[in-house]
Amino acid sequence: MGGGGSSLQSVLLSLMLAFVLGQLVAWVYYATHTGLSYARSFVQSLILMTVVIAMVMSVIGNNIITAFGLMGALALVRFRNIVKDTRDIAFITFCLVIGMACGSHKYGTAIIGTLLLCLIVLYLYYTDFGTHQPHNGFLRFNLKGPLGPDHPIIHVLARFCGSYTLLSRQETGFGGGAEYAYQVLVKHPARNERLLAELEQVEGVESINLTMQEKLLEV
DSSP states (O other), X not given: OHHHHHHHHHHHHHHHHHHHHHHHHHHHHHHHOOSSOOOHHHHHHHHHHHHHHHHHHHHHTTOXXXXXXXXXXXXTOOOOOOOOOHHHHHHHHHHHHHHHHHHTTOHHHHHHHHHHHHHHHHHHHHTTTTOOOOOEEEEEEEEESOOOTTSHHHHHHHHHEEEEEXXXXXXXXXXXXXXXXXXXXXXXXXXXXXXXXXXXXXXXXXXXXEEETTEEEEX
């Protein structure tokens, strides 16, 4: 009876630890989730998955026959939900490993691993690690007179932009002027104000408008 009581206590400890750690992972997922694919059921499933895997590991123990029996039973279950976000797959794997560690009574590994991985997730979230935003922009202005290859505007664009492409030229009908639209790839977004200031100083330039990644700068 003593051995059975001790075994029951260890199973209860494994399941409770799996629940606590699974809830910690779910909170981190909730706090760092971005995008439109959020689902309450998925967050709850992270907790349940951790506890279930811990229970499976407790049932299996060192019994190979039981392990094969569970594998056969789980093979009959078909999961039709498609995980679209690879980040969600990482969290699923995260919970599976935590549940395995708890169920095999490797509590230190489960706790340390969970804390470390949660810190990594928070670091990736708050530092925006891996974010790549090319500094594309849309520049529009009115110019009186012709715009040749040696015009001061071209020299300004060459200094501040890695590339610039003329998208359209439309006659305004006032004094022989025209409206120009350029797609630009700026070198340093912090210098956008200076770019606009130098364009404003060019003779004949009016109504300058620069749109950068949903941010509008106007002169």
